[in-house]
Amino acid sequence: MAHSNPAPADDGVDADPRWKLTATKVVVAGLLLVGIVVPLLVSTYDQIEPRLFGFPFFYWYQLLWVFLAAGICGLSYFLLKRESDAYRRHHPIIPADGAER
Amino acid sequence: MSINWVALAVLIVLFAGVTVMGFQAAKWRRPDDLASLHEWGLGGKSFGTITTWFLLGGDLYTAYTFVAVPAAMWATGAVSGFFAVPYTIVLYPIIFFFLGRMWSVAHRHGYVTTADFVQGRYGTRSLSLAVALTGILATMPYIALQLVGIQAVLEVVGLGGESVLAKDLPLLIAFAVLAAYTYSSGLRAPAMIAFVKDILIYIVIAVAVIYLPMKFGGWLGIFDAAQAKMAAPSAANPSVPTGAFIPSPVQHWAYASLALGSAMALFMYPHCVTATLSSKDRSTGRRNAAILPAYSLLLGLLALLGYIAIKAGTVPMGLDGKINPQLVIPQLFEDHFPSWFTGVAFGAIAIGALVPAAIMSIAAANLFTRNIYKAYLKPSANDAQEAKVSKIVSLITKLGALLFVLLLDKQNALNFQLLGGVWILQTLPSIVFGLFTRWFHRWALLAGWAVGMIYGTVIAYGGCTACTTRPFGNSLAVVPGLERAGYIGLTALVVNLVVAVLLTVALRALKVNNGTDITTQFDYFADVGDPRVQAVVREDRPIHP
Numbered sequence: 124m125a126h127s128n129p130a131p132a133d134d135g136v137d138a139d140p141r142w143k144l145t146a147t148k149v150v151v152a153g154l155l156l157v158g159i160v161v162p163l164l165v166s167t168y169d170q171i172e173p174r175l176f177g178f179p180f181f182y183w184y185q186l187l188w189v190f191l192a193a194g195i196c197g198l199s200y201f202l203l204k205r206e207s208d209a210y211r212r213h214h215p216i217i218p219a220d221g222a223e224r
Numbered sequence: 225m226s227i228n229w230v231a232l233a234v235l236i237v238l239f240a241g242v243t244v245m246g247f248q249a250a251k252w253r254r255p256d257d258l259a260s261l262h263e264w265g266l267g268g269k270s271f272g273t274i275t276t277w278f279l280l281g282g283d284l285y286t287a288y289t290f291v292a293v294p295a296a297m298w299a300t301g302a303v304s305g306f307f308a309v310p311y312t313i314v315l316y317p318i319i320f321f322f323l324g325r326m327w328s329v330a331h332r333h334g335y336v337t338t339a340d341f342v343q344g345r346y347g348t349r350s351l352s353l354a355v356a357l358t359g360i361l362a363t364m365p366y367i368a369l370q371l372v373g374i375q376a377v378l379e380v381v382g383l384g385g386e387s388v389l390a391k392d393l394p395l396l397i398a399f400a401v402l403a404a405y406t407y408s409s410g411l412r413a414p415a416m417i418a419f420v421k422d423i424l425i426y427i428v429i430a431v432a433v434i435y436l437p438m439k440f441g442g443w444l445g446i447f448d449a450a451q452a453k454m455a456a457p458s459a460a461n462p463s464v465p466t467g468a469f470i471p472s473p474v475q476h477w478a479y480a481s482l483a484l485g486s487a488m489a490l491f492m493y494p495h496c497v498t499a500t501l502s503s504k505d506r507s508t509g510r511r512n513a514a515i516l517p518a519y520s521l522l523l524g525l526l527a528l529l530g531y532i533a534i535k536a537g538t539v540p541m542g543l544d545g546k547i548n549p550q551l552v553i554p555q556l557f558e559d560h561f562p563s564w565f566t567g568v569a570f571g572a573i574a575i576g577a578l579v580p581a582a583i584m585s586i587a588a589a590n591l592f593t594r595n596i597y598k599a600y601l602k603p604s605a606n607d608a609q610e611a612k613v614s615k616i617v618s619l620i621t622k623l624g625a626l627l628f629v630l631l632l633d634k635q636n637a638l639n640f641q642l643l644g645g646v647w648i649l650q651t652l653p654s655i656v657f658g659l660f661t662r663w664f665h666r667w668a669l670l671a672g673w674a675v676g677m678i679y680g681t682v683i684a685y686g687g688c689t690a691c692t693t694r695p696f697g698n699s700l701a702v703v704p705g706l707e708r709a710g711y712i713g714l715t716a717l718v719v720n721l722v723v724a725v726l727l728t729v730a731l732r733a734l735k736v737n738n739g740t741d742i743t744t745q746f747d748y749f750a751d752v753g754d755p756r757v758q759a760v761v762r763e764d765r766p767i768h769p
Contacts, residue, residue, distance in 0.1 A: 138745055139744070139745035139746045139748075139749060141745075141748075141749045142745040142748070142749075152321075154317075155317040155318075155320055155321060156317075158313075158314065158316070158317035159314045159317045159318060159484075162310045162313045162314055162483075163310060163314060163480040163483060163484055164480075165471055165476040165479050165480050166473065166476055169470050169471055169472075169473075169476070170470065171470065174444070176443055177442055177443030177444030177445075177446070177447060178443055178447065179447055179469075179470065181302070181470045182306070182447070182524075182528070185306070185309045185310055185313070185524070186309065186521060186524045188310070188313050189309075189312075189313055189517045189520040189521045189524065190517070190521075192313045192314070192316055192317060192517055192520075193316070193514055193515070193517035193518075195317060196316050196317060196320055196510070196513040196514040196517070197514035199317075199320055199510075199514075200320075200507070200510050200511060200513070200514050203324075203510070204507065207749075207751075
């Protein structure tokens with residue numbers, strides 16, 4: 124997904140520092156992409172063995188990913204929350220709105 | 225087949241109970257006035273993590289999960305059914321990308337629908353109209369899928385007959401109940417019933433996935449039975465196997481594209497947006513992305529009920545004497561559980577279909593009122609008129625869904641959802657890309673949407689591979705250039721994107737006016753407490769000047 128940063132068409136002064144990419148955002152994007160791409164690589168799990176409780180690998184591996192994806196989202200939530208909390212601490216005054224219309 | 229009276233009685237009691245709840249819901253959290261679109265359609269935008277969890281769960285796990293997916297597993301195995309598991313896995317990382325921004329910009333500007341946002345971002349009524357129309361159209365087959373689920377339960381109970389009227393009468397009654405309480409209570413009704421629904425469903429699933437495998441000798445035997453069935457020659461065409469136990473290499477893209485396409489489509493649907501926007505702060509949606517996967521595990525186990533039915537030798541015989549895969553799960557319950565528990569299970573399935581059907585029809589109605597009625601037909605409409613129109617349109621949407629059920633082939637009901645996905649996916653570039661960048665040109669997005677819609681509809685209508693029924697018989701078609709079958713919706717989205725990118729480059733080079741953007745960067749990060757952001761949006765400002 125694009126993260127480019129054009130100024131909106133009508134407003135040269137409109138800018139928010141949070142629009143920019145940060146290290147945290149890159150890490151989160153990377154984590155999320157792992158959670159999107161890896162479960163779709165069917166060739167990595169299209170086999171029957173090894174079985175687990177009678178479940179062929181194809182089936183239990185994908186159910187395992189339910190928990191991995193939840194973990195990825197939980198970790199991403201924590202990372203982004205930490206970043207936005209820090210931002211709020213350093214910006215106790217709400218930035219000028221400049222959006223009166 | 226005779227009527228199972230005990231199951232029917234339990235089903236009716238449960239149904240009556242939630243109906244009473246549905247009407248009572250209007251009093252929940254005492255809104256001052258239900259006669260505005262925000263109150264009727266978004267429940268005042270005040271739901272916390274737990275309510276949102278149930279509400280989203282009610283949206284996501286529907287008759288699709290309980291009837292259509294296991295039916296597909298029973299009939300043709302993994303490629304057509306189990307893809308729903310990776311679908312609901314990759315769903316959460318995908319929505320995590322944009323839910324926060326969508327919430328913020330909506331709460332800063334009072335947006336109720338995705339088309340509102342597109343209007344604000346691009347200042348282009350034709351583009352927001354395209355988004356609105358697509359949302360309404362795509363919702364209808366999805367609601368239709370819910371009606372098929374209710375109908376399956378009623379048919380196995382023994383209601384209905386061979387005549388057209390008798391067969392569809394119970395469906396029409398259920399439809400009328402749904403319409404009535406949605407009409408009177410708005411979003412509060414399904415949000416409240418969602419609690420009951422989930423509790424019922426958890427009980428039923430827990431019993432089913434523990435008891436049934438034990439009864440049939442464990443999972444090993446169940447999987448072996450499924451593998452044997454899928455490898456056997458197909459009844460319709462003996463030269464090919466019945467289905468796929470594990471996707472073969474040529475089927476990998478079909479499997480992955482169905483999962484990815486469905487996941488990207490889901491949060492473009494008006495009803496999922498409604499549920500997201502009705503949460504009380506920016507992070508509720510993301511927090512939910514981390515806890516909603518609990519439902520995905522259920523989905524996987526439910527899908528496998530289709531394999532248990534193979535082992536159990538369930539025969540999903542319809543009242544008309546024909547095999548109907550949609551009946552396989554209700555039939556499995558009726559065969560192997562006491563009547564009273566069968567009734568509970570049927571109640572869970574029926575209510576589990578009603579809740580999302582209600583949410584979907586409300587959301588489609590919001591779209592119509594905000595972005596068509598108010599934008600084009602009657603810009604001066606006041607709150608009460610808006611709410612009134614929404615209520616009527618929610619009825620019309622449900623009638624449209626009824627037409628899908630009555631006119632299209634129900635054998636493969638999963639297709640209904642995938643067909644909606646083909647359409648709704650075409651709005652993704654305007655909505656999601658718009659949340660991150662203004663690079664795309666408004667006319668390029670509109671052209672991409674149009675090309676994607678036409679391509680997807682034409683291919684889905686008749687160009688599918690291995691269709692046994694037309695129109696709209698299969699959601700897979702050969703991908704040009706790849707020479708393998710893939711989900712039509714995803715292929716159409718790629719076509720859409722290519723058009724949008726190429727035209728954007730051209731239009732930007734020509735410096736064609738790209739519309740007026742009334743949002744600011746700040747809007748995409750706003751949270752409760754920031755200027756003009758309210759947890760409960762009370763005002764209803766017209767967004768179309």
